[in-house]
Amino acid sequence: xxxxxxxxxxxxxxxxxxxxxxxxxxxxxxxxxxxxxxxxxxxxxxxxxxxxxxxxxxxxxxxxxxxxxxxxxxxxxxxxxxxxxxxxxxxxxxxxxxxxxxxxxxxxxxxxxxxxxxxxxxxxxxxxxxxxxxxxxxxxxxxxxxxxxxxxxxxxxxxxxxxxxxxxxxxxxxxxxxxxxxxxxxxxxxxxxxxxxxxxxxxxxxxxxxxxxxxxxxxxxxxxxxxxxxxxxxxxxxxxxxxxxxxxxxxxxxxxxxxxxxxxxxxxxxxxxxxxxxxxxxxxxxxxxxxxxxxxxxxxxxxxxxxxxxxxxxxxxxxxxxxxxxxxxxxxxxxxxxxxxxxxxxxxxxxxxxxxxxxxxxxxxxxxxxxxxxxxxxxxxxxxxxxxxxxxxxxxxxxxxxxxxxxxxxxx
Amino acid sequence: xxxxxxxxxxxxxxxxxxxxxxxxxxxxxxxxxxxxxxxxxxxxxxxxxxxxxxxxxxxxxxxxxxxxxxxxxxxxxxxxxxxxxxxxxxxxxxxxxxxxxxxxxxxxxxxxxxxxxxxxxxxxxxxxxxxxxxxxxxxxxxxxxxxxxxxxxxxxxxxxxxxxxxxxxxxxxxxxxxxxxxxxxxxxxxxxxxxxxxxxxxxxxxxxxxxxxxxxxxxxxxxxxxxxxxxxxxxxxxxxxxxxxxxxxxxxxxxxxxxxxxxxxxxxxxxxxxxxxxxxxxxxxxxxxxxxxxxxx
Numbered sequence: 001x002x003x004x005x006x007x008x009x010x011x012x013x014x015x016x017x018x019x020x021x022x023x024x025x026x027x028x029x030x031x032x033x034x035x036x037x038x039x040x041x042x043x044x045x046x047x048x049x050x051x052x053x054x055x056x057x058x059x060x061x062x063x064x065x066x067x068x069x070x071x072x073x074x075x076x077x078x079x080x081x082x083x084x085x086x087x088x089x090x091x092x093x094x095x096x097x098x099x100x101x102x103x104x105x106x107x108x109x110x111x112x113x114x115x116x117x118x119x120x121x122x123x124x125x126x127x128x129x130x131x132x133x134x135x136x137x138x139x140x141x142x143x144x145x146x147x148x149x150x151x152x153x154x155x156x157x158x159x160x161x162x163x164x165x166x167x168x169x170x171x172x173x174x175x176x177x178x179x180x181x182x183x184x185x186x187x188x189x190x191x192x193x194x195x196x197x198x199x200x201x202x203x204x205x206x207x208x209x210x211x212x213x214x215x216x217x218x219x220x221x222x223x224x225x226x227x228x229x230x231x232x233x234x235x236x237x238x239x240x241x242x243x244x245x246x247x248x249x250x251x252x253x254x255x256x257x258x259x260x261x262x263x264x265x266x267x268x269x270x271x272x273x274x275x276x277x278x279x280x281x282x283x284x285x286x287x288x289x290x291x292x293x294x295x296x297x298x299x300x301x302x303x304x305x306x307x308x309x310x311x312x313x314x315x316x317x318x319x320x321x322x323x324x325x326x327x328x329x330x331x332x333x334x335x336x337x338x339x340x341x342x343x344x345x346x347x348x349x350x351x352x353x354x355x356x357x358x359x360x361x362x363x364x365x366x367x368x369x370x371x372x373x374x375x376x377x378x379x380x381x382x383x384x385x386x387x388x389x390x391x392x393x394x395x396x397x398x399x400x401x402x403x404x405x406x407x408x409x410x411x412x
Numbered sequence: 413x414x415x416x417x418x419x420x421x422x423x424x425x426x427x428x429x430x431x432x433x434x435x436x437x438x439x440x441x442x443x444x445x446x447x448x449x450x451x452x453x454x455x456x457x458x459x460x461x462x463x464x465x466x467x468x469x470x471x472x473x474x475x476x477x478x479x480x481x482x483x484x485x486x487x488x489x490x491x492x493x494x495x496x497x498x499x500x501x502x503x504x505x506x507x508x509x510x511x512x513x514x515x516x517x518x519x520x521x522x523x524x525x526x527x528x529x530x531x532x533x534x535x536x537x538x539x540x541x542x543x544x545x546x547x548x549x550x551x552x553x554x555x556x557x558x559x560x561x562x563x564x565x566x567x568x569x570x571x572x573x574x575x576x577x578x579x580x581x582x583x584x585x586x587x588x589x590x591x592x593x594x595x596x597x598x599x600x601x602x603x604x605x606x607x608x609x610x611x612x613x614x615x616x617x618x619x620x621x622x623x624x625x626x627x628x629x630x631x632x633x634x635x636x637x638x639x640x641x642x643x644x645x646x647x648x649x650x651x652x653x654x655x656x657x658x659x660x661x662x663x664x665x666x667x668x669x670x671x672x673x674x675x676x677x678x679x680x681x682x683x684x685x686x687x688x689x690x691x692x693x694x695x696x697x698x699x700x701x702x703x704x705x706x707x708x709x
Contacts, residue, residue, distance in 0.1 A: 042527070042530065042531065044530070044634075044635055045535060046530065046534065046535045047534050047536050048535075087535075181679070184680060210678060210679050210680075211678055212679050213679060213682055213683050213684070215638075215683050216679075217630040217632075217633075217636065218434075218682075219679060220426075221427070221671065221674040222679060224423055224427075224555075224675075225423075227553075228422070228423065239537075240537045241537035241631055241633060244538075244539055245630070245631055248541075248631070252546055252555075253546065253557065254546055254548075254555060267536075268537070277541070
């Protein structure tokens with residue numbers, strides 16, 4: 001009995017020793033560049049967490065199969081260590097700490113959502129680990145003076161201000177009356193700030209300014225107010241549930257509003273699952289497959305979407321596309337730095353100026369991407385009732401003309 | 413603060429109607445809670461999660477092309493057996509213990525259910541479209557989605573059926589007897605173990621109906637259960653156990669209260685106002701009870 005215990009403890013001590021010694025080799029091992037990522041594979045962000053992971057994996061496979069990364073005359077391949085952060089900011093910060101100090105990871109990829117990125121950024125900053133993130137858009141990430149944080153996506157305050165500007169333009173340059181409802185999380189509140197800025201710029205007036213709770217599933221009150229006060233634009237942002245609740249209740253309550261602008265329409269699968277109810281909704285998106293940006297790895301959006309569909313069996317949401325782009329940015333930076341020195345890689349990242357299938361990428365001093373405008377698409381349905389997202393703004397990439405004002409429910 | 417309610421009188425009508433329709437649905441969930449609280453002395457924290465699970469049943473029917481309204485028949489049947497299973501696995505071990513143990517146990521079940529639903533169905537917010545259209549009243553100034561009317565109607569139907577069942581059937585009488593005095597019922601030959609299991613099953617079935625209705629009228633999500641638990645808890649403590657008209661009235665009252673809180677304070681305080689009301693009622697009841705106690709002294 002006693003002997004057994006001794007043997008057991010000896011073996012487990014060996015296992016622990018072995019595992020830590022293996023782990024501490026990780027970073028750039030042999031011909032592998034090991035990146036670390038904490039991703040929400042379970043918990044409330046798990047669906048978007050999986051989109052993020054699929055995006056990362058797709059790009060790793062593609063870059064590795066097309067020659068890898070060339071640094072100092074040698075070819076390296078990407079590899080990623082994933083941990084599940086359970087959609088929990090505290091856990092994400094712990095895992096970042098573990099990736100860096102135990103697993104010896106020297107370069108990080110971002111998690112999903114602004115909240116988790118906010119939790120991880122102080123850790124990567126403390127250790128001087130460059131992090132390229134693709135799913136944290138909150139403006140507050142870019143005002144803290146982080147030196148090692150780079151985001152390939154446009155900040156949240158730019159999501160919907162295009163919609164307000166378009167509404168003013170269609171109104172003959174005259175100010176419009178805006179009704180808005182936002183969830184009270186970091187992301188949605190940043191979208192709201194963007195609208196406030198746009199309203200001030202154009203002299204528009206905000207006549208309804210509602211805040212939505214986290215447990216939102218009923219926004220009838222806001223919509224009744226909209227019905228009574230007849231604004232020119234209704235803006236809603238509350239992640240997937242905000243988009244779904246709004247679409248369902250606007251259709252059920254037959255709320256007529258000339259322009260309806262939202263976020264998270266593609267995550268909510270509006271055009272596919274809610275068809276005619278979602279018709280004419282304007283949606284902000286970081287990316288759409290019909291955009292004509294190009295790169296050597298994925299060619300363009302359409303090819304990316306087709307390849308992604310072949311591999312994972314669904315149409316890529318923008319969360320996957322931007323995650324793939326993060327890997328392209330890392331590859332480019334490693335090659336320009338021609339070194340694995342964290343400081344040199346960081347400087348190379350800061351000097352990034354490239355085009356990917358996802359868009360142009362160039363970082364401001366705060367770390368946000370300033371070279372890629374948001375796009376707006378509109379849900380459009382044909383006579384048979386099948387609906388599709390069509391890009392309507394900015395005009396340069398528009399594949400359809402914006403339908404404005406939205407026809408009244410009684411005329412549909 | 414927003415006083416739109418007073419500027420546009422039609423909003424008041426809208427808020428009252430919305431609140432009543434919503435309240436009837438809350439009352440159904442609360443009735444299930446009152447039933448098993450009364451019979452087994454268990455406060456079921458997992459009540460809301462059972463509701464959400466019922467909602468997922470209707471949602472999956474919708475996904476497979478069956479009209480989600482059939483969920484109000486299928487969901488309670490499935491949920492009845494889920495309820496029995498939960499009883500056999502966990503609740504029967506805590507049923508005679510003190511309230512604190514049962515709260516901990518059902519809290520555990522609640523967390524487990526949330527995570528399992530998240531694991532099985534994903535973290536997406538989903539809903540089932542009924543395609544029922546809309547009723548317009550008062551020159552289309554007041555709009556009532558037919559799905560809300562449908563859900564209120566079904567809730568009332570189930571509540572009435574259950575009341576009749578409790579009065580007329582053998583099991584119903586046994587349940588009522590056990591609620592009044594479990595020991596005496598046992599002596600008189602009632603198999604209380606069976607009664608407990610059936611009660612928990614019926615409660616889960618009611619949650620199933622409510623869940624199916626919620627997936628038709630609102631949205632469902634693995635983590636959205638707790639607000640329903642809190643609401644039903646509140647309705648029950650306001651109405652008291654075994655007071656069915658009280659449950660219906662306080663359900664509707666809560667619905668209307670919520671709607672007005674939404675209009676006047678803003679949507680962000682909707683759930684918050686429910687919690688605040690809960691605290692106020694608890695404090696008030698304590699105050700009232702302590703006065704009674706002094707009187708006894």
